[in-house]
Amino acid sequence: MAHDTHHPGAVQDAPLWPWLAAAVTTLLGLAAWTQFSANPPVALQQLAKWLPTLLLGLGANIGISVLAMALGTVAGLLIGALSLSTMAPLRGATRVYVQVFRNAPVLVLVYFSTYVFPFELQLHHWRLPFPDWIKVVLGLALPASANVAEIFRGAVQSIPSAQWEAAQSLALSRRDIFRLVVLPQCVRRMLPPWMNLYASITMATSLASLVGVHDVVDAAQIASNTVSRTDFTVLIYATLLLLFFAYCYPIARATQALEARHARH
Amino acid sequence: MPAIDAPKNPPGKPAPTPLVSLRDIHLSFGANEVLKGISLDVLPGQVVSIIGPSGSGKSSLLRCITGLLRPQLGTITVGATRVDRLRHEAELIALRRRVGFVFQQYNLFPHLSVLDNLVLGPVRVNGRPRDEAEHQARELLQRVGLAHKAAAYPGELSGGQQQRVAIARALAMQPELILFDEVTSALDPETVGEVLTVIRELAEDGMTCVLVTHEMRFAAEVSDEVVFTEAGLIVEQGPAARLFGNPQQERTRAFLRRALGASLGSQSYAPDNKVVALPIDRFRFAI
Amino acid sequence: MADSSWLQEAVQATRTLGLNYAFVLDAGERQAFARGLWVTLQLCAVTLPLSLLAGVGLASGLNSPRAWLRRPTRVFVELTRNTPTLVQLYCAFLVLNLLINQQLQGRASNPLTPFAWVVIVVALHKAAFHAEALRAGLQAVPEVTLEAARSLGLSSRQLLLQVELPLALRFALPSLVNNLVDAVKMTAVASAIAVGDVTYESIMIWTQRDNVLELLLLILLYFGLLTWAVSRAGRWLENRLRMPGYGT
Numbered sequence: 001m002a003h004d005t006h007h008p009g010a011v012q013d014a015p016l017w018p019w020l021a022a023a024v025t026t027l028l029g030l031a032a033w034t035q036f037s038a039n040p041p042v043a044l045q046q047l048a049k050w051l052p053t054l055l056l057g058l059g060a061n062i063g064i065s066v067l068a069m070a071l072g073t074v075a076g077l078l079i080g081a082l083s084l085s086t087m088a089p090l091r092g093a094t095r096v097y098v099q100v101f102r103n104a105p106v107l108v109l110v111y112f113s114t115y116v117f118p119f120e121l122q123l124h125h126w127r128l129p130f131p132d133w134i135k136v137v138l139g140l141a142l143p144a145s146a147n148v149a150e151i152f153r154g155a156v157q158s159i160p161s162a163q164w165e166a167a168q169s170l171a172l173s174r175r176d177i178f179r180l181v182v183l184p185q186c187v188r189r190m191l192p193p194w195m196n197l198y199a200s201i202t203m204a205t206s207l208a209s210l211v212g213v214h215d216v217v218d219a220a221q222i223a224s225n226t227v228s229r230t231d232f233t234v235l236i237y238a239t240l241l242l243l244f245f246a247y248c249y250p251i252a253r254a255t256q257a258l259e260a261r262h263a264r265h
Numbered sequence: 266m267p268a269i270d271a272p273k274n275p276p277g278k279p280a281p282t283p284l285v286s287l288r289d290i291h292l293s294f295g296a297n298e299v300l301k302g303i304s305l306d307v308l309p310g311q312v313v314s315i316i317g318p319s320g321s322g323k324s325s326l327l328r329c330i331t332g333l334l335r336p337q338l339g340t341i342t343v344g345a346t347r348v349d350r351l352r353h354e355a356e357l358i359a360l361r362r363r364v365g366f367v368f369q370q371y372n373l374f375p376h377l378s379v380l381d382n383l384v385l386g387p388v389r390v391n392g393r394p395r396d397e398a399e400h401q402a403r404e405l406l407q408r409v410g411l412a413h414k415a416a417a418y419p420g421e422l423s424g425g426q427q428q429r430v431a432i433a434r435a436l437a438m439q440p441e442l443i444l445f446d447e448v449t450s451a452l453d454p455e456t457v458g459e460v461l462t463v464i465r466e467l468a469e470d471g472m473t474c475v476l477v478t479h480e481m482r483f484a485a486e487v488s489d490e491v492v493f494t495e496a497g498l499i500v501e502q503g504p505a506a507r508l509f510g511n512p513q514q515e516r517t518r519a520f521l522r523r524a525l526g527a528s529l530g531s532q533s534y535a536p537d538n539k540v541v542a543l544p545i546d547r548f549r550f551a552i
Numbered sequence: 553m554a555d556s557s558w559l560q561e562a563v564q565a566t567r568t569l570g571l572n573y574a575f576v577l578d579a580g581e582r583q584a585f586a587r588g589l590w591v592t593l594q595l596c597a598v599t600l601p602l603s604l605l606a607g608v609g610l611a612s613g614l615n616s617p618r619a620w621l622r623r624p625t626r627v628f629v630e631l632t633r634n635t636p637t638l639v640q641l642y643c644a645f646l647v648l649n650l651l652i653n654q655q656l657q658g659r660a661s662n663p664l665t666p667f668a669w670v671v672i673v674v675a676l677h678k679a680a681f682h683a684e685a686l687r688a689g690l691q692a693v694p695e696v697t698l699e700a701a702r703s704l705g706l707s708s709r710q711l712l713l714q715v716e717l718p719l720a721l722r723f724a725l726p727s728l729v730n731n732l733v734d735a736v737k738m739t740a741v742a743s744a745i746a747v748g749d750v751t752y753e754s755i756m757i758w759t760q761r762d763n764v765l766e767l768l769l770l771i772l773l774y775f776g777l778l779t780w781a782v783s784r785a786g787r788w789l790e791n792r793l794r795m796p797g798y799g800t
Contacts (some may be wrong), residue, residue, distance in 0.1 A: 103779045104772050105737040107751065115764035199634070206636035210744055217639060230650065237643045241635050248634040331703055354707055361705035372700030375795045376718050385714060390705040420797020431700075438704060 023242075043231040047239065050223040054236075057216030058243055064133055064215070065202040068140035072201070073194070075141065076148025083153050094149065101146035106139075106204045113139030114211040136208040144201055151193045155186040188262060195255040199248045206244070216243060283342075284309045284442055284473050285330060290339035292325055299325050300336065301497035307442070307475055307490075312468045314476045314484035314505075317494040318520060323477040324369075326494075327444045330475070331364045332357045344441065362390060365435030365443035369451050371427040373419035379406070379430050380415040383437045391438065398437070405433040409463050425456025432463055442473040449480055481524055485509045493517050572763045581757050588753030589774060595670060595739040595749060596778060600732050602675040607682025607728075614687055632680040638741050640677060645669045645745050670742040678735040682728055689724030690716065722793050729786030733779045740775075750774060 030044060083094035101109070114135045159182050167177040209217035220240045224233045283306035292300040299322040307313050315323045328334040329341055332348055341348040343364060351357050373382050383402035387393045406412045409429040419427055428448055435443055445464065449457045461483050468474055468487050478484055484491055485505050492502040493514075501508060501517045512518045556577065563573045575581045613625035632640070645666060653662050664672075693716055701715045743752035754767040 100772070100776075103733070103737070103776050105740040105751075105775055107740040107743070108768060108771050108775070111751075111755075111764070112768050115758070116768075203634075203636035206638045207741075209638075217642070221642075224646070230654065233650065234647050237639075237647045240639055241631070241643060244635045244639060245631060249630060252630075252634055333699060333703060358705045358707055361703055366700075366703035368696065368700055368703075370696055372694075372696050374697065374701070374715055374719075375798045376722060376793075386704040386706070389710050389714065418796040418798075420795055422797075434704070 041231075043229060043235050046223075046227050046229070046232050047235050050219070050227075050236065051239075053219045053223065054216055054239065054243065057214060057219035058247070060133065060213065060215045061202065061205040061208070062247070064137050064140065064205045064208060064213075065198065067137045068144055068205075069198050069201055071137065071141035072144025073148050075145035077152055079145060080149040080152030080156075083149060084156060098146045098149050101142045102150065104143070106143055107207050107210070109142050110136055110139040110204075110207050110211060113142070132211055133208065133213045136205070136211065136213055140201055140204055143204075144197065147197050148194065151190050151197070152186070154193075155189040156182060158189060159185055192255045192259045192262070195251055195258070199251045199255075202248055202251075203244065216240060281308055283307055284311075284344060285475070286340075286342040287326075287330070288340045290326065290329060290336045290341065292322065292329065292334065292336040299497055300329075303339075303494070303497070303499055305492060305499070305502075307473060309441075309473055310471045311489045312474045312476070312487055313490045313492060314478055314488040315492045315494060316478065316481065316484060316520075316524075317500075321494045322497045323494060324446050327366070327446050327475065327477055330444060331366055332360055333366075358390065362438055363441045365438055365440035367428070367431050367435050367443065367445045367448050369447040371419070371424070371431045371451075373427055373430055373434070375419050377418075378415070379411070379417050379419065379422070382419070382430060383434050386434065386438050402433070402437060405436050406430075408436075408466075409433045410459070423456060424452045425459045428452060428456075428460045429463055432460070432467075436467075442475070443467070445474060445476040445478070447477050447479065449478065479524070481509070481521070493520065495520065566766075571766045571769075572761070573766050575757050575761055575763065575767075581760075584748075584753045585750070585757065585770075588748055588750035591667075591742075591747065592739060592749040592751075592774070592778075595667070595674075595742060595747075596736050599671050599675045599678075599739060600735055600782070602671060603678040603682060603732070603735055604728070606675055606679030607686060610679050610683035611686035611690075614683055615690060629680040629683055632677050633684070637674065637677050637738055638744055641670065641673045641741055641745060644673050666745045666747045667742070669745065670739065670747055674735055674738050674741070677738070678731050681731045681734075685724045685727035685731065686720060688727070689720035689722075692723040693719045722795065725786070725790055725793065729783060729790075732782050732786070736778045736782055737775060 079094050079097060082090050083098070085091055114132060117130060117135050117138070119130060163181055163185075164177065167181045172180065205215065206217050208215045209221070217240065220236050223236050227233075227236075285305075285307040287303055287305045290300050290303040291298070303322075303326060305313075315326070317323055325334055329336050330343065330348065332351060336349060339349065343360060346356075346360055348360060351360065373379075374385070377385065380399065380402055383405060384395065384398045387398040387401065388395055403412060403415060406415055409432060411426060411429055411433070414422060414426065414430075419430070422430065432443075432448075448464075449460055452460065457480070461480065464474070464476070465483075465487050476484065476488070488505045490502065491505045491508045493500050493508065493512075493516075495516055501512060501514045508517065509521065512521060559576055563576055566573045575585070610625055610629060613621050614629065616622050616625075649662065649664065649669065652664065656662055697719070698711060698716065701711050706714065739749060740751045742749040743755060746752060750771055754771055758764045758767050
């Protein structure tokens with residue numbers, strides 16, 4: 001080796017796919033064992049019984065996260081655009097909004113939206129129930145929008161001023177510059193932090209279990225209390241952990257891959 | 266300044282032992298062979314310049330001498346130490362206390378002040394007491410003309426100033442030999458002169474120097490020996506007057522033609538940065 | 553009483569805004585809320601330094617040349633960063649704690665209180681993020697600066713302590729401070745396992761009095777104050793450690 005170096009700063013990430021492959025194989029093996037063995041362990045049998053409920057609960061989490069992220073993105077882009085406005089009061093107001101909703105604990109915001117919004121909406125003679133999960137969506141959309149606004153502002157400000165000057169020298173209007181030059185580049189820069197935010201929001205949906213939503217965490221708690229066996233409790237909570245991991249880890253890896261690709265340009 | 270054509274040791278005296286001795290150095294990075302058999306001697310007190318096109322492995326050669334790179338083949342001797350045989354960190358450290366290195370990108374430590382940059386080596390490696398090291402550091406800064414910048418941080422200095430601090434930092438270790446790796450290539454033309462002045466003064470004081478440089482005129486002025494390398498091999502070497510005035514190899518001539526261009530021998534960097542006409546007839550470029 | 557008169561005036565003032573802060577006048581509830589404020593402060597005071605220590609430990613594990621240390625650390629960091637804190641807290645408190653209690657079987661008492669579990673889980677969760685920030689900081693140290701340090705004869709240990717770590721810390725500092733602000737906010741999950749922090753005490757009060765909005769406003773103000781203090785401290789440190797002229 002030509003290099004004399006004792007410093008491992010360039011240590012590569014050990015690839016995790018061998019571990020994932022091993023984990024998936026183990027799970028499939030356990031599933032096969034449960035199905036085909038005459039005397040499978042009780043805990044595994046119970047897990048197989050409760051798995052559909054868990055997955056339904058996970059569906060609720062994913063649904064909440066998708067809706068919250070969609071709402072938050074739309075609102076955040078608007079607020080982000082306002083934060084770059086030429087009018088100082090608008091800029092100040094958006095700054096306050098972003099500071100408040102980024103510095104508040106997500107749990108507090110979830111409680112806020114759950115308790116402050118009414119039990120049901122009354123529009124003329126119609127009574128619309130306002131289910132808890134929608135309140136959680138609104139509660140999570142608040143920090144999502146504040147973060148999206150920051151991501152948007154950061155992306156626009158990271159466009160080198162040389163681009164602005166070049167576009168202005170071509171006699172493009174401010175609106176055109178945004179539309180044709182700045183925003184297309186922003187989208188690429190915003191994507192990795194936006195994906196990171198989505199992963200955070202998905203993990204935050206676990207808080208919905210604290211306000212009565214029947215999500216995957218709630219399902220795991222009910223299962224654990226119903227079966228009331230120690231080995232099953234260990235198993236169900238490990239499964240809960242792995243379910244979230246299986247959903248959020250690929251997002252994190254995709255984000256890293258996207259960032260690496262962007263850095264090369 | 267010693268007369269350019271006179272040899273360092275008058276005839277009749279035995280040849281002195283070289284301070285640095287390289288024999289048949291081969292160095293590859295993966296499949297890319299960068300040095301293909303370099304042999305070179307540097308005598309104590311000698312100033313040797315290595316010139317040549319980019320990518321001819323000159324910087325890698327310097328790094329081999331101080332053990333930052335290890336050649337696949339060949340022997341390197343500094344004083345009595347066989348550098349290519351060193352394995353333990355303690356041995357490499359002992360070598361690096363004797364060999365100074367100045368980099369193209371200065372590489373000062375940005376989180377330390379100029380004074381602390383100069384004091385770090387002597388205190389941590391040579392084990393000298395702090396006030397003694399500081400005293401020496403201030404003297405060195407005076408010598409390179411930067412005594413007033415002792416408390417400044419590298420980020421606040423210009424390129425030329427940073428490079429002078431880097432030279433002072435190498436000197437603070439009191440080395441036997443200093444290696445300069447294209448130390449003016451990253452500088453603005455106006456600041457090149459101040460750095461070359463410092464190097465010239467070092468050479469005149471008798472420090473053994475090996476320079477990799479693109480400054481042909483400076484190399485011509487200050488070197489005892491010039492080595493022209495291309496594609497990992499030494500094409501020609503000899504006293505500056507002979508290599509620049511009467512290059513034997515066609516490849517040397519072609520390189521000098523490209524490097525010196527049409528403005529042959531019109532300028533030289535004198536100590537006070539005034540442009541002085543180089544006495545061109547001493548070199549008689551045969552192009 | 554004399555000292556409660558200004559409280560009464562304050563409560564009256566807020567009533568004009570439509571807010572019901574009557575709970576403040578009840579001594580029991582007031583003390584419970586104050587206890588909650590104190591517990592949250594304690595949680596932050598213990599968790600933040602612990603997370604930094606654990607972060608340094610994980611970072612050195614991630615950068616270790618020994619694969620048997622590096623790979624499990626990597627798995628732990630990825631697992632912790634990609635699962636919710638609440639779920640980790642349940643796994644720790646409902647599962648690990650249960651197992652520990654079963655093992656101890658009344659022979660000795662379990663030294664780990666719910667408070668301790670919250671500290672452990674939040675500190676480890678944030679340590680994973682600290683470790684990534686430190687790793688990025690270490691990679692940002694230019695190789696040529698390390699080469700210069702080596703050429704001066706510094707040993708590997710001296711290189712690490714005098715050059716590599718100081719620079720890596722300066723690069724990683726903004727991320728580390730952000731992580732600490734997140735950690736302050738994360739202590740709110742303590743309410744999920746009945747640790748008496750400000751969120752839990754507020755829940756107790758508002759289930760009786762139904763003044764959710766008023767309590768949430770107080771909690772938001774309190775957390776805002778704590779996060780402001782942490783980011784202020786971070787800015788002060790950034791200023792102390794700044795490298796004049798760097799990057800220009």
